[in-house]
Amino acid sequence: MSNLFLLKRKKFDSLQKLRNRIEEMPEDVKCPKCGACHRPDIMRENLYVCQECGHHLYLYALNRIKSLVDEGTFREKNISMKTKNPIDFPEYDKKIIMNTKKTGLSDSLVTGEGKIDGEKVMLAVLDGRFLMGSMGTVVGEKLTLAIEYATHKKIPLIIFSASGGARMQEGMFSLMQMAKTSAAIARFADTGGLYISYLTNPTTGGVSASFAGLGDITIAEPEALIGFAGPRVIEQTIGQKLPEGFQSAEFLEEHGFVDMVVHRKDMRNTLSLLLKMHRRELHYGK
Amino acid sequence: MGNSVLTPYEKVQLVRDSKRPVITDYIDALFTDFVEMKGDRLRKEDASILGGIAYFHRKPVTIIGHRKGRSLEDNMKYNFGMPGPEGYRKAMRLMKQAEKFRRPIITFIDTPGAFPGIEAETNGQSIAIAENLAKMSQISVPIISIITGEGSSGGALAIGVADRVWMLENAVYSILSPEGFAAIMWKDSTKVREACETMKMTAEELYAYGLIDGIIPEGKKGIQNAGVRGFSAINKMLVSEINKLTKLRSSALVEQRYQKYRNIDGKYCPS
Numbered sequence: 001m002s003n004l005f006l007l008k009r010k011k012f013d014s015l016q017k018l019r020n021r022i023e024e025m026p027e028d029v030k031c032p033k034c035g036a037c038h039r040p041d042i043m044r045e046n047l048y049v050c051q052e053c054g055h056h057l058y059l060y061a062l063n064r065i066k067s068l069v070d071e072g073t074f075r076e077k078n079i080s081m082k083t084k085n086p087i088d089f090p091e092y093d094k095k096i097i098m099n100t101k102k103t104g105l106s107d108s109l110v111t112g113e114g115k116i117d118g119e120k121v122m123l124a125v126l127d128g129r130f131l132m133g134s135m136g137t138v139v140g141e142k143l144t145l146a147i148e149y150a151t152h153k154k155i156p157l158i159i160f161s162a163s164g165g166a167r168m169q170e171g172m173f174s175l176m177q178m179a180k181t182s183a184a185i186a187r188f189a190d191t192g193g194l195y196i197s198y199l200t201n202p203t204t205g206g207v208s209a210s211f212a213g214l215g216d217i218t219i220a221e222p223e224a225l226i227g228f229a230g231p232r233v234i235e236q237t238i239g240q241k242l243p244e245g246f247q248s249a250e251f252l253e254e255h256g257f258v259d260m261v262v263h264r265k266d267m268r269n270t271l272s273l274l275l276k277m278h279r280r281e282l283h284y285g286k
Numbered sequence: 287m288g289n290s291v292l293t294p295y296e297k298v299q300l301v302r303d304s305k306r307p308v309i310t311d312y313i314d315a316l317f318t319d320f321v322e323m324k325g326d327r328l329r330k331e332d333a334s335i336l337g338g339i340a341y342f343h344r345k346p347v348t349i350i351g352h353r354k355g356r357s358l359e360d361n362m363k364y365n366f367g368m369p370g371p372e373g374y375r376k377a378m379r380l381m382k383q384a385e386k387f388r389r390p391i392i393t394f395i396d397t398p399g400a401f402p403g404i405e406a407e408t409n410g411q412s413i414a415i416a417e418n419l420a421k422m423s424q425i426s427v428p429i430i431s432i433i434t435g436e437g438s439s440g441g442a443l444a445i446g447v448a449d450r451v452w453m454l455e456n457a458v459y460s461i462l463s464p465e466g467f468a469a470i471m472w473k474d475s476t477k478v479r480e481a482c483e484t485m486k487m488t489a490e491e492l493y494a495y496g497l498i499d500g501i502i503p504e505g506k507k508g509i510q511n512a513g514v515r516g517f518s519a520i521n522k523m524l525v526s527e528i529n530k531l532t533k534l535r536s537s538a539l540v541e542q543r544y545q546k547y548r549n550i551d552g553k554y555c556p557s
Binding site for chain 2 (some may be wrong): 028083084086087089090135138140141144151168170171172173174175176177178179180182183184186187189190205206208209210211212213214226227228229233234237238242246247255256257
């Protein structure tokens with residue numbers, strides 16, 4: 001038992017070291033939309049929104065969490081859970097190691113409990129750098145544990161999606177995580193829990209078609225690509241170019257699939273307000 | 287398992303064969319007095335999913351499944367078995383109906399995937415699938431799914447969250463169509479053969495992983511050449527499963543279904 005604990009501790013420490021090292025070597029950031037170059041400290045301060053054109057760049061999981069939670073309140077869970085390569089996919093183990101070195105994460109999802117403006121909340125944040133934020137068994141398991149934790153503790157749940165969908169390298173095991181996470185959300189909903197689904201660029205495939213599509217409240221970031229099939233697949237299937245802005249956050253808002261498109265600078269205030277409005281002691285009656 | 291000489295790629299070819307039974311063949315062979323129900327009550331009728339009620343050994347059941355045709359004309363009408371959100375919403379409407387009238391649900395899965403098109407996206411393809419996954423996990427009557435041909439992606443799973451999932455011996459079930467997989471993984475949609483091997487999509491492989499509950503034998507040349515015998519194995523399975531599942535209290539049934547999916551974590555590795 002204590003050996004297992006030590007092993008976990010060791011894995012945790014090595015990930016933490018990796019994260020610190022990544023943190024220490026920031027580079028200039030170039031906006032992929034307008035090409036403007038920004039100093040890393042300025043970018044961090046602006047939550048990776050381009051000051052020239054307003055484009056929302058990737059905000060990586062740990063940075064997003066840091067910008068959201070009250071200082072010192074975040075307790076990360078299952079930090080070193082790793083995939084077992086369930087279908088023996090060639091080169092997959094190597095790929096995971098490479099992605100871990102790049103991101104300081106053991107897979108593409110970070111989960112944990114924290115406070116936003118004093119409100120307790122369970123957070124689950126996908127990181128688009130790690131194999132495109134795809135969902136395999138680790139994402140499915142960590143997310144389900146997070147949902148079950150929120151159910152048990154009766155606290156709100158916020159999931160930030162940034163994902164290409166189900167993870168190809170884990171085959172049908174990945175597909176089944178769609179059913180597993182959706183079922184967990186359904187149970188959470190039955191107990192009256194608040195679930196805010198926060199869609200960031202991109203949210204597609206098996207993620208948009210499972211837990212990300214099931215929020216009580218759905219928020220999207222400006223210009224985020226959100227849809228089931230990717231634009232390239234659609235263009236190939238129907239043999240024509242897609243109209244400008246198709247599958248964008250604004251497009252989805254117009255068609256009735258998201259409640260609001262929120263600029264990143266307003267993310268924390270918006271969430272804080274919504275969380276406070278849903279405090280259980282404010283409910284009428286039983 | 288009779289047919290294990292076929293490679294995964296050959297199985298994909300076999301289940302796409304135009305002589306392969308389509309959902310209406312299964313309905314004719316296994317049920318009586320089928321009454322079709324149409325429409326999602328929101329937008330339109332999506333013919334790529336067929337649904338309705340029928341008798342199974344003199345008791346009513348709800349039947350839902352992807353519909354493919356034999357001729358090009360029929361296939362155009364049924365969109366090659368690729369549903370849009372309306373199809374999934376119709377399926378859910380019929381499942382809720384089955385729940386209300388306390389009859390088991392049997393789904394037949396055979397689709398290249400949910401349709402990737404402008405209209406489908408505009409009308410909420412993802413949300414329709416997501417809602418089905420969530421709601422199917424809580425339907426309080428038994429659900430039995432049979433993958434009869436090709437089950438690809440969320441488009442298959444959206445009517446496949448079930449108490450029991452069976453596959454025909456030559457059927458395939460995968461995260462994506464082999465063509466799509468090859469295009470995404472290797473940027474080369476012609477590497478279909480490799481995709482079929484890599485994805486682990488055959489009934490035998492998925493059974494070994496514990497991802498399906500059983501395999502229905504088809505006979506040497508596939509169910510399309512097995513005559514009545516092919517269907518009798520399905521009949522036998524359905525009788526036995528319905529018998530077992532309808533004995534459970536609905537709360538136990540729903541709990542069991544939740545745990546079935548809850549426990550898929552990829553930690554089980556066959557040697």
